[in-house]
Amino acid sequence: MLITKTAQAGSTVKSDVLITVSPSETPGIHLELKSKDVILKQFGKQIEKVIMDKVKELGADNVNIRAEDKGALDYTIRARVQAALERASN
């Protein structure tokens, strides 16, 4: 999957996550996660893993990912990452 432009999916309402993806000039997947401190402390690693697993599953590389989490469950994170990547690759 080739990321050619900046795209977003999701929202900043409760239980959702806003994912923004854009092409990166440097190789790899560059992830920035924003959430409440307490969430980051307790679930930050898990949220990052869910995002990274989905990105790798879809075969995206050379990509910047910004996730603004509002308490999304794993299924929502996976869905929003997929939607953002598909939009960015069209």
Add this chain to the structure above:
Amino acid sequence: MEKNTRSMYFVPGNEPKMLQDAPVFDPDAIVIDLARRVPATEKDSARILVKEALQFLDYSNVEVIVRINPLSSEYGLKDVETIAPVKPNALMIPKARVEDIQTLANMLSGIEQAQGLEEGTIKLIPMIDSILGLESVHSIINASSRVTAAFLNAEDLAADYGSKRTKEGDEILYARSKVSMACRAAGIEVIDTPYMDINDSEGLEMDTEKANLLGFTGKAAIDGRQVEAINIVFDASLRQAAFPQAHTHI
């Protein structure tokens, strides 16, 4: 549908919180809407979200129906291709025509075979939401054995014949009667249009009683608070049916 569907609670397919909270209200079925309540710019994202939700959330105590976009739109077939493999109990079809039901039945057979599911697992619920649909209801509901219920959407139907909806519902008496009797004759469930004033519980109860008397087996809810009142009305009706009073025969 596998059990009596008294209440059918509609939730938008692009709102995670509503997808998660829907079973809390204890409806018999939830209808996850990919059509009317999802804007065109979010159709792709909602479709993926619903696919993930059906694999992740616990919907074991509720029938899951996904309202797809019309097959005549650019979204309808994509909805089926994405959602059917994750096994919803049924798909709800807006603007359903006989040929749509037959196309979908064939398409679902292929998907079920590919997924190792028994043929006929995924049911179809046509929406009766246009004059053409209303006048073809008998043919539509008999177009496939997958059709286990029909849903009367009186908002769109009344708009199609240029009528204004009222709380009393006199303008949809013919439609209610026709759809109800066609479904009863076919031996399938028939779900009434929602009561649109979510803050009028008395009106909801009266409207549900009216639908029940006209032969409907269930009613749609557009707010979680409507579910309990709908269940109560249809429960009372079922109890009466189980213990009939002495009838006077003519």
